[in-house]
Amino acid sequence: MKKPLSMRIRPKTFDEFVGHKDVLTRDFKEKIRSGNVFHLILWGPPGSGKTTLALLIEKESGLDLIRVSGAEVGIKDIRKIIEEAKKKREFFKKETILFIDEIHRLNRKEQDFLLSFVENRDIVLIGATTENPYFYIVPPLLSRCFLIELSPYSEEEMKSILEKGLKETGIELNGEAKDFIVELSRGDARFLLNILESLEGDIKKSFTKEEIQKFVLSKRIKFDKVEEHYNLISALIKSIRGSDPDASLYYLMRLIEGGEDLNFITRRLIILSSEDIGLSDPFSLVLATSGAEAVERVGLPEAKLILSELVLYLSKAPKSNKVLTAMKLALEDVKKYGNIPVPLHLRNPSVKGLKEIGWGKGYIYPHDHPEKKIEYLPKELKGRKYLK
Numbered sequence: 001m002k003k004p005l006s007m008r009i010r011p012k013t014f015d016e017f018v019g020h021k022d023v024l025t026r027d028f029k030e031k032i033r034s035g036n037v038f039h040l041i042l043w044g045p046p047g048s049g050k051t052t053l054a055l056l057i058e059k060e061s062g063l064d065l066i067r068v069s070g071a072e073v074g075i076k077d078i079r080k081i082i083e084e085a086k087k088k089r090e091f092f093k094k095e096t097i098l099f100i101d102e103i104h105r106l107n108r109k110e111q112d113f114l115l116s117f118v119e120n121r122d123i124v125l126i127g128a129t130t131e132n133p134y135f136y137i138v139p140p141l142l143s144r145c146f147l148i149e150l151s152p153y154s155e156e157e158m159k160s161i162l163e164k165g166l167k168e169t170g171i172e173l174n175g176e177a178k179d180f181i182v183e184l185s186r187g188d189a190r191f192l193l194n195i196l197e198s199l200e201g202d203i204k205k206s207f208t209k210e211e212i213q214k215f216v217l218s219k220r221i222k223f224d225k226v227e228e229h230y231n232l233i234s235a236l237i238k239s240i241r242g243s244d245p246d247a248s249l250y251y252l253m254r255l256i257e258g259g260e261d262l263n264f265i266t267r268r269l270i271i272l273s274s275e276d277i278g279l280s281d282p283f284s285l286v287l288a289t290s291g292a293e294a295v296e297r298v299g300l301p302e303a304k305l306i307l308s309e310l311v312l313y314l315s316k317a318p319k320s321n322k323v324l325t326a327m328k329l330a331l332e333d334v335k336k337y338g339n340i341p342v343p344l345h346l347r348n349p350s351v352k353g354l355k356e357i358g359w360g361k362g363y364i365y366p367h368d369h370p371e372k373k374i375e376y377l378p379k380e381l382k383g384r385k386y387l388k
Helices: 026-033 050-061 075-092 108-119 155-169 175-185 189-200 209-218 226-241 245-257 262-280 283-298 303-316 322-337
Strands: 040-043 064-069 096-101 124-129 146-149
Touching: 026 050, 040 050, 050 064, 050 096, 050 124, 064 075, 075 096, 075 108, 155 175, 155 189, 175 189, 175 209, 189 209, 226 245, 226 262, 226 303, 245 262, 245 303, 262 283, 262 303, 262 322, 283 303
Parallel strands: 040 124, 040 146, 064 096, 096 124
Antiparallel strands: none
């Protein structure tokens, strides 16, 4: 049985690696080749070369690499790997790279568990993620790693990868067909190679643009494309906003079955509870936050039930965007008028002498005098109404 195409044409050295020349500097390569591998977080969209780069670091450094998935590994597994790595370092003076694919799928407890071992360099950590690490990786762990952002491949780089794939598979494409596959893949090398690998199984070896179009449309491909990822979350949010519980539940299941990160879903639902429901049902924010915590604790498959309850509640809740519109109006004035001085009567005369120059003078404690009203906004904004 043939290996996947991506494995068959995977580069064996840094010099064979396509693209990311801003990352693969001379200094970077020399340090890796000397065995001086630092803790890394590789952040980039699907098919941008994160796994390939990690495996190249293994080859070029001469270190051993253990690869796990953040979606499947737990503390027990990590502890076992680290204990073996510590023994290897003690007896053979050789470090071990722990490569965690989808590191953003580790929960906070699992990430915290890694901290001391990363700090003591019991393992060399390399994590790969498609999600913004500043949102998904705990700051203490992130601060101990170098962050490398990998951009989608350029058109020329994709053409180079395509030519390697064509040579390996023996498939022939005319110029129009090549351009179509490159454009369709949008910088995702894995997607491009998956198309070629699917075509490789056909009796034919030569394809036109039209034939490839029909082939791609006829395949029911599990999403890993960035645009489909955002299309589905957009459909979920708009269905909830439009108070359609059935459509909301459908798109939620599409996301989960498509392998979407549950933290990404819950974060968007928390935002929606303020943006689209807000003051019409303030409990929705409490429920969304509580639901996010429950999902993280329980995990799949039971988390589907929790998310379903949350999505159905939010879709049935009364809708209001008053919080959003009020926030935008206030922000407009902040940008327009800049740092207007706080009125004297609202300032805190905490330091001796400030009271004498008018700080706090005229302020009325509303609990003692509910019948009296004072101005709270600066005089330049007198009469402004943000919440309508």
